[in-house]
Amino acid sequence: MTDAIQELPEPAPKPDEAPRRLRFPNSAADWAIRALFFVIFLYFGTAKFKSDPGAPWVILFEKIGLGQWLRYFTGALEAVGAFLVLIPSAVEAGLAILILIAFAATICTLFVLREFSGAFVPFSLLCGMIALWLHRRRV
Secondary structure, eight states, X not given: OOOOOOOOOOOOOOGGGSOOOOOOTTSHHHHHHHHHXXXXXXXXXXXXXXXXXXXXXXXXXXXXXXXXXHXXXXXXXXXXXHHHHHSGGGHHHHHHHHHHHHHHHHHIIIIIXXXXXXXXXXXXXXXXXXXXXXXXXXX
């Protein structure tokens, strides 16, 4: 008979020896994406505070028909959401605010203004923020 050499299976790694999970939250990629959303929404949010009668945001909110208070309110929410996205413990709250604003902008552009091509930018931002939120929660 031949001597059969049996290999013993390796024991399972102990919990402290387990491979580390990938960490996306607070990584360089996470910060870069959050910084991009910060710049975009801070730019658009602060632009809504210009009171020049010919300013594009003044004209747009006149077309919506709910008054200029909505322009100031939206601008303030965008600025607050932009800053919250930079705070590690408040990222999800900031994303929630910005997602709601982008969703409302998409719906308003499609159904109130009926400018279907104008809904591309808010819809794209909405999809990007939802993807970031889901990726941060999954990883």
